[in-house]
Amino acid sequence: MSVALVTGAAKGIGKAIAAVLAEKKYQLLLIDIDKDNLEKTANELAAKHQIEVAILHQDLSAPGALSKIQAWTNPYHDQLTVVVNNAGYGINGAFEHLTLEEQFNIIDVNVKAQVGLSYIYIPVLRKFPKAYLLNLASTTAYQTVPYLNIYASTKAFALSFTRGLRYELRNSNISVSALSPGSTDTDFVNRARMGQRTRRIADRFNMTPEKVAQIAIDGLFKGKAEIVPGFTNKLNAWLPKFFPKLFVEKIAAGIYEPKPISGTAFALPS
Template sequence: MARIISLFKHNIMSYALVTGAAKGIGRAIAAELAAKKYSLLLADIDGPGVREVAGTLSKQYGIDAQYLQTDLSQPGAADQLKLWTGGYHQLLNVVVNNAGYGLNGRFEELSLSSQLNIIDLNIKTQVAVSHAFIPILRSFPQSYLLNVGSTTAFQSVPYLNVYAATKAFVLSFTRSLRHELRQSPISVSCLIPGSTDTDFVNRAGMGAGTLRIASRFNMTPESVGKTAVQGLFAGKAEIIPGFTNRLNAFLPKFFPKAFVEKIAAGIYRPRPEEPLLKPVTGHV
């Protein structure tokens, strides 16, 4: 209680929780929130990275920023996160479920444990965090929950199949949850970014050819983060940054699925002459 009273005296009125905040879209969203004078609770598997983000944003924007190094894919991670944020629940009215990753390759050649870990982080953790923090968000006159999906949610994506399937789940889950909470003070949104200039492609183990294709359509994390926060506070159901991404979300429904899958396979198919970068699992 003394901590909360001290924060009110310093005019720090609201906190936001952001997972996967050490880099990329998560970091950009955290920076946008900090610019709006939200203090931050940041979590990521990358301890040095999330510590640096907390220090930088605290100094730059004059806000309080706390961080937690944790592997959110592990059982009980959501409970740990809720316990860690316990002293801030009376001020915590924004939760951003950003942590997630994918692997690029043939399903049978990628390890089963790695692919199940994608499901653990992208689906189980997002559901668990949402469930843990909804009761906290209900206590405010207005609060916000943002789940991060992907434009891969709108189609099947060979060679990125588990990741795309998890993001289809995220979109369906978030829209359903939004409807259930429509008469509550919680505004639920799904951020649906496309190709973004982050470390995701390296973590996914994408080859040089895929990287070249993706670079033609890349948005910066900062532009995605700005659009995400604007859409969140505007109460949008789906936030799709960039005209090309909105087009990619709209067009697949008008073409045969086999045709759309063939196009996607041509982009993400591992090429023998361009070996995959070594996959590195982690949060993005």
């Protein structure tokens, strides 16, 4: 029986991806920092699809996290054919007003954990006739995004890293893909501490996690290099290259710059 590993699987896109894989009868290894929702997701998927689901409550930015994950998954390495590096988050705000610690933490989760887990599991995935690695990027990877700066920068890294890795493994059994979703109806906006104005804009273009996940797994198994779900998101990824960078930056800043609400003072994230 084939096994799939999904990080950031407690809710949102990660949970939806796990559900699509469960429908395909993959046994699941699910990792998340959110213990309660992770347990809830595992119980739900196991009962609905009659599969085995193992969970690990883990902060990917914590010291020793990669070694702990590797040891935890070791009993499944003879069956592990799909790895999904979905975990990631961002914080909305001006670079100078966010703490350095929280911005380094974004880099640890979005970049260092993705690189580390890819490195750990490539030798495992090489064991099989066909295996798959999916890394989460974003439509923000295709442009500079002021006030969501560190997040967008990590996603630009993720996209470049994944494409480079895909080329290096082009003659191997491992198919490597990047998933670049746009606005999705998840808890991202809450963790990112986005204001109501930015949320209202995002709501106009939201896709459901389930739709994103279905497109993601279909694209992964078809061997696509980049998977951008939805026509609007494809436009958002494609159009910026045809406009001056300063113009694109102003548009993005207009969406994400924190604004006062109802004439009251706006407290910047700290």
